[in-house]
Amino acid sequence: MSDTPELAALRSEVRGWLAANAPKGWREAYQQMSHAEFAEAQRDWFGKLVKGGYAVPHWPAEWPGGGRSLAEQKVLYEELASADCPRLLLSFVSTYHAAATLMECGTEAQKARYLPAILGGETWCQGFSEPGAGSDLASLKCKAERVSRPGGDVYVINGQKVWSTMAQYTDKCMLLVRTASDGPKQAGITFLILDMKAKGVDVRPINQIQGDQEYCEIFLDEVEVPVADRIGEEHAGWAVTSATLSAERGLTLMELSYRMRGAMRRIAALIRETGREDDRGILRDFGQLVARCDSTCAIADRFLENRMHDIERVGDASIVKNTYSRVLREYSLLGLRLGGMQEQYRHPITFGDLNTGNWMADFMNSYAWTIAAGSEEVQRNIIAERMLEMQREPKGWTT
Amino acid sequence: MDHVIELNELRDAVQKAFPADKLAAPRDAAWSLVAEQGWLMIGLPEDQGGLGLGRDAAVAIHFELGRVLAAAPLIPALLALEGIAASTSLADREGWIERICGGEYVPLNMLPGTVEDVGGTLSGRLSGFFEADMADHVLAGIAGQYLLIPTDAPGVSLIKRDLWDESRSLFDIELTGYRPDPALLVAEGETVKALHDRISPLAQLAIAADSLGGANAALEMTVEYLKTRRQFDRPIAMFQALKHRCADLKTHIAAAEALLWQRAGQLDASIADLGVAKALANECYMSTTEEAIQLHGGIGLTNEHNCHLFMKRAMLNAQLSGGGDHWREAAGRQALAQYAAA
Numbered sequence: 247m248s249d250t251p252e253l254a255a256l257r258s259e260v261r262g263w264l265a266a267n268a269p270k271g272w273r274e275a276y277q278q279m280s281h282a283e284f285a286e287a288q289r290d291w292f293g294k295l296v297k298g299g300y301a302v303p304h305w306p307a308e309w310p311g312g313g314r315s316l317a318e319q320k321v322l323y324e325e326l327a328s329a330d331c332p333r334l335l336l337s338f339v340s341t342y343h344a345a346a347t348l349m350e351c352g353t354e355a356q357k358a359r360y361l362p363a364i365l366g367g368e369t370w371c372q373g374f375s376e377p378g379a380g381s382d383l384a385s386l387k388c389k390a391e392r393v394s395r396p397g398g399d400v401y402v403i404n405g406q407k408v409w410s411t412m413a414q415y416t417d418k419c420m421l422l423v424r425t426a427s428d429g430p431k432q433a434g435i436t437f438l439i440l441d442m443k444a445k446g447v448d449v450r451p452i453n454q455i456q457g458d459q460e461y462c463e464i465f466l467d468e469v470e471v472p473v474a475d476r477i478g479e480e481h482a483g484w485a486v487t488s489a490t491l492s493a494e495r496g497l498t499l500m501e502l503s504y505r506m507r508g509a510m511r512r513i514a515a516l517i518r519e520t521g522r523e524d525d526r527g528i529l530r531d532f533g534q535l536v537a538r539c540d541s542t543c544a545i546a547d548r549f550l551e552n553r554m555h556d557i558e559r560v561g562d563a564s565i566v567k568n569t570y571s572r573v574l575r576e577y578s579l580l581g582l583r584l585g586g587m588q589e590q591y592r593h594p595i596t597f598g599d600l601n602t603g604n605w606m607a608d609f610m611n612s613y614a615w616t617i618a619a620g621s622e623e624v625q626r627n628i629i630a631e632r633m634l635e636m637q638r639e640p641k642g643w644t645t
Numbered sequence: 646m647d648h649v650i651e652l653n654e655l656r657d658a659v660q661k662a663f664p665a666d667k668l669a670a671p672r673d674a675a676w677s678l679v680a681e682q683g684w685l686m687i688g689l690p691e692d693q694g695g696l697g698l699g700r701d702a703a704v705a706i707h708f709e710l711g712r713v714l715a716a717a718p719l720i721p722a723l724l725a726l727e728g729i730a731a732s733t734s735l736a737d738r739e740g741w742i743e744r745i746c747g748g749e750y751v752p753l754n755m756l757p758g759t760v761e762d763v764g765g766t767l768s769g770r771l772s773g774f775f776e777a778d779m780a781d782h783v784l785a786g787i788a789g790q791y792l793l794i795p796t797d798a799p800g801v802s803l804i805k806r807d808l809w810d811e812s813r814s815l816f817d818i819e820l821t822g823y824r825p826d827p828a829l830l831v832a833e834g835e836t837v838k839a840l841h842d843r844i845s846p847l848a849q850l851a852i853a854a855d856s857l858g859g860a861n862a863a864l865e866m867t868v869e870y871l872k873t874r875r876q877f878d879r880p881i882a883m884f885q886a887l888k889h890r891c892a893d894l895k896t897h898i899a900a901a902e903a904l905l906w907q908r909a910g911q912l913d914a915s916i917a918d919l920g921v922a923k924a925l926a927n928e929c930y931m932s933t934t935e936e937a938i939q940l941h942g943g944i945g946l947t948n949e950h951n952c953h954l955f956m957k958r959a960m961l962n963a964q965l966s967g968g969g970d971h972w973r974e975a976a977g978r979q980a981l982a983q984y985a986a987a
Contacts, residue, residue, distance in 0.1 A: 514984035517981060526974055530973040530974045532980060534924075537922065540907075541903060541925060545900045545903035547907070548907075568892075569896055569900045626892035627889075630888035631888070634888075634895060635868075636871060636891065639883050
């Protein structure tokens with residue numbers, strides 16, 4: 247689909263800005279640095295985007311850089327992908343999930359306090375999953391008790407959270423806690439804003455199999471959160487999470503699909519390096535992969551189009567996610583096959599990118615997309631039960 | 646968006662004419678209906694008496710006809726019409742266009758053949774003419790030319806080939822010293838390639854559309870079966886092992902379909918782009934129908950059940966207008982060239 251004159255103008259404006267401001271040579275730099283330095287580099291890039299007016303296109307118009315239509319946001323992300331800029335990992339949860347939650351469910355005081363801070367660089371993580379509550383999130387157990395204090399009531403929290411993205415560098419956390427254990431499990435959950443510097447918060451990065459530390463465990467020992475930092479009513483946190491989880495639906499997968507298409511150049515280069523240009527088996531598999539990648543871009547595009555016209559169906563997002571994550575796996579596997587033994591020697595990883603050309607690392611990283619943000623299996627259930635309307639299993643199974 | 650609405654209306658019209666519960670409706674009546682609906686005219690430019698719709702309009706119709714395993718051979722008819730309408734040598738071209746749009750069936754061959762030219766007469770065998778028993782003429786694409794051949798001319802014999810696919814019938818044409826009629830020459834020499842380049846993209850899109858329409862219908866039929874079939878005191882659709890397989894099929898089909906619609910609208914898509922989209926569609930159709938039989942269990946192996954009709958059509962579609970391996974390799978070469986050596 248071709249751009250309207252307005253979108254074309256935006257595209258060329260963004261392209262010009264990126265040519266002048268996008269970090270150059272970041273791939274090499276992101277390989278040399280420590281994880282903490284990577285977080286710093288992410289802060290710098292976010293700061294630049296805020297200044298340029300491109301950090302929060304999805305926020306309402308009263309915010310600098312906000313008020314962009316979905317079509318305009320799409321142009322922006324297409325350009326970020328085609329310029330091969332670093333992705334914003336550290337500020338992703340704050341600008342999307344935290345912001346959407348605050349805007350939809352926060353009090354005026356909470357919005358006034360936290361939203362400007364996000365634009366100023368304050369970062370957030372998500373404290374949802376627990377060791378015993380993954381796909382079955384509502385069974386979470388992290389306990390909060392309301393206690394009176396001279397300065398006002400607080401929740402005293404004890405428990406553990408896990409898989410919090412880049413929590414070791416974040417300032418705030420969207421924390422789901424259990425405030426009641428009688429009645430349905432969804433009904434006793436409360437949504438809190440946790441200050442990561444509060445006493446009793448212990449963040450431990452998880453060492454991942456490819457050498458990254460993108461996720462953390464958070465241990466909470468007698469941590470106090472003021473009642474003023476509760477979003478929504480007590481016990482009514484489950485409804486708030488739907489604002490959080492529906493914050494970002496489509497742009498990221500579109501951007502990632504386009505980036506994966508651009509990364510086909512890595513496979514092409516590898517085919518040449520390994521002298522397989524006339525290997526028909528390899529060419530077929532490459533052709534198949536490119537077609538699968540193009541179909542991923544096409545369905546991500548179509549999904550966004552449907553959203554723009556309000557004709558999104560339940561399950562559409564799951565289809566896009568499962569398509570992307572599988573093709574990403576296939577991409578890394580073809581790279582591994584072509585790379586052969588060479589890829590079994592350890593090379594430095596590049597933080598924050600899924601298509602680095604370090605094929606073992608890319609392969610291991612691709613699991614992030616089949617497991618995180620609703621596993622492939624959970625998405626299949628959504629597609630089967632809510633889109634194909636296959637009957638649900640009866641609830642209440644006990645051992 | 647107006648365009649999408651227009652396409653949806655067209656799809657609704659096909660669904661109305663060919664209801665989903667009547668699979669593989671009898672051919673002759675189906676063909677008359679196709680002609681009556683004006684679908685032969687959709688792609689033809691308005692100044693040639695057609696509707697001048699984009700190629701996604703034809704895709705929409707082929708998709709819906711694929712859903713019901715249509716016996717009406719719209720694909721080879723539209724491909725032949727495309728060639729005839731673009732011909733610069735055919736005598737009475739306008740007359741041919743008018744007759745075809747009015748429902749005279751002229752198919753293009755969908756498979757390669759070998760023919761020898763000996764002193765101006767042709768001998769050999771041509772394959773891939775669908776429903777040629779309905780045709781007084783066929784359009785044959787043979788090395789070096791496109792020509793219309795009367796099916797009852799001396800030296801021309803029609804041979805019906807027995808197909809596994811029961812939703813269609815396919816014919817060979819045996820030529821023995823057939824002397825071509827110069828008035829029926831559609832293209833020769835330089836114009837052959839130009840004609841081929843016009844027809845081939847439409848063939849890829851059409852077969853992809855038929856395949857994905859069929860894949861969708863086969864999946865819907867399967868899901869419906871799982872929802873009603875009871876074992877262990879519950880509908881077997883409740884079993885996650887079956888749900889996940891259906892969800893994966895739905896996901897594959899949806900992605901291949903998104904690519905098809907996108908490429909239908911991209912007039913600059915290369916033939917490799919279209920061919921590999923077709924290969925992906927074929928693959929979806931084959932894997933969906935393969936799973937459909939398994940998920941139906943024993944009933945899926947019976948001739949009374951419709952499962953096998955979809956599976957057999959899927960297998961035949963995969964052989965038309967270039968196989969999957971050919972197009973995957975072409976797409977691989979194209980992508981390799983796209984990222985030229987640094």
